[in-house]
Amino acid sequence: MSTVTGHNFIGGRRSAAGTITLESLDASTGEALPARFYQATPEEVDNAANAADEAFAEFRQLKPERRAEFLEAIADEIDQLGDDFVALVCRETALPAARIQGERGRTSGQMRLFAKVLRRGDFLGARIDLALPERKPLPRVDLRQYRIGVGPVAVFGASNFPLAFSTAGGDTASALAAGCPVVFKAHSGHMATADQVGCAIIRAAEKTGMPKGVFNMIFGAGVGERLIKHPAIQAVGFTGSLHGGNALSKMAAEREQPIPVFAEMSSINPVIVLPQALAARGTTVAKDLAASVTLGGGQFCTNPGLVIGLRSPGFSGFIEQLRQHMAEQAAHTLLNAGGLRNYAKGVAHLLDHAGITHLAGHAQSGAQAQPQLFKADVSLLLKRDPLLQEEVFGPTTIIIEVEDDAQLKAALLALRGQLTATLIGEADDLKSYQWLVPILEQKVGRILVNGYPTGVEVCDAMVHGGPYPATSDARGTSVGSLAIDRFLRPVCYQNYPDELLPQALQNSNPLNVQRLVNGEWNSASIG
């Protein structure tokens, strides 16, 4: 492991020009780790953005294969971060070692997935309409289109995935794949981890000869605002709270040149338990659901925060079983003290609400989060009580009982946008409740059947997104290979000499990519 210096990463160098330093805390003990982290000065923030901008011209024009090599080199460096690194991450986050080892593999796997995307070349979106000089009444000129990176991207990582949604996480991987240099704002919850991962990325950049400034990272509180407002920054990736995401979106919209923000923010991930599944395996579902709610201290974007069922003796029995399981769940040390304070506040709000009943869970006190189960009257959902739809980040869930199918429909229509919705149902349930699906499609990014939303596969078909407030832009995903689309824009060449065109658009198709030529997809060469 490299020494944790706590210096900012700017243009391939480390920089500590400021006088304000920050500590990183052991999440379990509250004890400060030895290193101090240098808050980036305004000038350092600018330098980081400018370094990314300087790198952009060269980086975006590298052949996709070269960027693939860079991503694979990052993956290799991350895989080589050893047990001492895992122990460091565990100290900063209170997450168990097995989880961090798994997340390490997920993070390097994510880099390798984008390397595959780069080699596949479909992200280039190559389209060619050949000239039709004889067309009447007017001839058609030769037109060719492909996609290039939008420019330097500012990335704000999440507290809850110190590796997979952080320094070398999905936003960074997809931005780099798109040819966009990154300025990463290190999360205050795991700065030593960020320092080490930053070093790994820089080693990979040096080994593969990437331009300096391809990856930059700044530490500090309040430095994000200056970063977003810097004219070189052309897009933003963010994972965190609704409040934080909204604030970034506002700053981005108020720039002289507004820029897009892809913020993954708030979701309560409804789970709908259908009647026959309840009858066939309600006991198992109650147990599995309690485990899913409390997994990792409930600190997942896709944590199931709302369970909906149809009133029946069977559902009453299910609630009682879930109550017993939730009552037996152990307390969890959360990622940081701020998270615990927010969790305690969220639980207190639910306890105070007249329409919400507390079913299980020890009183919240001490240094750990107590799992909680609540039951809310469906009327709260129907009248769109904001409290019910606010994400309580931690091991808590709320049950809602609906009278009948009509009320189920009304309840789902009243939901805000979500990352996921889950149907627990037998084959016949799914058929008779198929009418739910079009409603859910308009509310969420991912619909699961007979699974739990925690655990987000990194692959081509994943969508980790959804309508607001789940994200700031339902057209994106922050997990899976489609995430690269957020950072690309099309450029068209009209009547351009073949030898001067980008390779993706040259007649001979030297990159051997699929292209839409005169309305047909193929990878043939032209002429």
Next chain:
Amino acid sequence: MSTVTGHNFIGGRRSAAGTITLESLDASTGEALPARFYQATPEEVDNAANAADEAFAEFRQLKPERRAEFLEAIADEIDQLGDDFVALVCRETALPAARIQGERGRTSGQMRLFAKVLRRGDFLGARIDLALPERKPLPRVDLRQYRIGVGPVAVFGASNFPLAFSTAGGDTASALAAGCPVVFKAHSGHMATADQVGCAIIRAAEKTGMPKGVFNMIFGAGVGERLIKHPAIQAVGFTGSLHGGNALSKMAAEREQPIPVFAEMSSINPVIVLPQALAARGTTVAKDLAASVTLGGGQFCTNPGLVIGLRSPGFSGFIEQLRQHMAEQAAHTLLNAGGLRNYAKGVAHLLDHAGITHLAGHAQSGAQAQPQLFKADVSLLLKRDPLLQEEVFGPTTIIIEVEDDAQLKAALLALRGQLTATLIGEADDLKSYQWLVPILEQKVGRILVNGYPTGVEVCDAMVHGGPYPATSDARGTSVGSLAIDRFLRPVCYQNYPDELLPQALQNSNPLNVQRLVNGEWNSASIG
């Protein structure tokens, strides 16, 4: 031709609940046309948005083939709008009949292009990752993704293309293709035209059995704000001024649920005349350029508003030729009186500017726009004088002379985002100035060689977009088949029974579309 009633189009019916009525004026005489147009009441605006929302559930789930039939029926109806219709459009816009006839064909052709896209099916973006139950350490579940329409779209048409960028224009066509019902705000400059085209769309909707509310249109001043703020509206398409586009973007961002805005706004479309082309054919270029600047009264988004060349005796001669050609250009009746006022104001600002010299053009007075040629000192561009980069909508252009290649580079870097940039060059010019292209790629949506930016082909490879302020989102295009992407978002199905999946994702691939299955594109069936 149908009778022009001036009633709003809401949910398949006409509605005139309000008391405020508006007149449409003959663009040449200022005389009012016989019909009056009923400004939509706040309730009518809401009704239109709600009608679109009600249609959405059915419309988005129609098979692509059904939506293709609808678009083709619209195309047929538009083609059948006859000489009386053309005469009406000419009255409202002062555009010549041949231009309107051409635009009619372009508008129906655009509908047919999107019908092709629907049949091709690539817009669905189908992606399938099959389950890997044996994978270690964790199995992979079955994951499938495709794209659905975002929801009802509000469209604000342009004054300058009463057909192709208006009621049945590219935004409407791409939104309908994506499965999104439309609420169109009729442009005040051609309300009778809008009324007739609206009737054509409704006839097509009825003939092909589309849900009522698939297309709605409202008349009136100030009704757009309520429309954009209506919770049913999920995206906005706009073509118009920077001021108007910025205002809509702000409203959309301030909604409780922010929505994306695709505004095509302001561009001065630089034309760079390279040395050898100047030597070889400067005389022709001067003549063609003057024609392009004044074509259609200069009322094109892609009108060349800036001409850049390298100081030389040849370029001085070229300026003199261009001056002579511009001095000979006839005055033009613009689209409407407001346009003429804005043009006169823009010309006056240029005349008043100390760093700008007037080279040709009669004093602006009377009812027509006088073509104008100006020359500006390059320092204005380098110090980012805002006046120089503001679009003057009409037959005006500005010449800039740069000292050398270094100053050319600096001038281009100082440009704001543009729809287009044009290089006029011989083969050797293009080779020796290839370094310009990466700069232009970051500034514009389309780079042309040896052509003029006016005339935007509707095809798969076209990009009519570009960095701000050319548009509000550089990742979109408002012309060409890629425009559909603006109104689609991905949804993922996890572990879903095959028979309940959307057809695009079923194992047997009944739509016969290209899909990304386990990382490879093919149209095979599975299993």
